Amino acid sequence: MGTDVRDETRNATSLLESNLMAAAKDLRNETRKATRTLERNLMAAVNEIYKRITALEQVLGWYRAGNYNLYKVFTERANYTESLENCEKYGARLAVDGIIDATILRDLIDNLINSTDYGTYVGLDDRAKEGTFMWLSGKPLIAGEVRWNSGEPNDDLGGGQDCAYIRAEAWNFDDHYCETKLNYICEKMA
């Protein structure tokens, strides 16, 4: 009698154990499946949001270039300091990365800048030290990084031209008086 009870208890326990193990395995599988589905749905939602944001940015006149940064040319002309400040209002800066990268610059000229017939400020100047052009990112200009117009930058032969811009139609670079009001291109980092 005592042996029967023990056997039954043992049997019941091992049945319970194997049921529990099976249930745990099912739960793991279900959890994995649910997680995968959740991940897929989240990715789809993020992609959809990204698409909508891009569409919205386009409506607002921002152009997403191949480096994923956003660019906009402002044509209500401003001097260099005003250009800097206006870009900052949009959480952006005068363009640097898209100007240094020749492929992106070509893209920006073709898609944004060439629709204007006026000079366009970029984030490059030698205001701190005459003759040493610095990008707004804090890096010094490396020789060959921008294609200057012939004879430029000339500082207007000592006349104090410290701010770089892209010349309309030639699409090469020149230094100009920072007080001159020009178009300007802002860059919002991805």
Ligand SMILES: [Ca+2]
């Ligand atoms: Ca200068």
Ligand SMILES: [Ca+2]
């Ligand atoms: Ca010049």
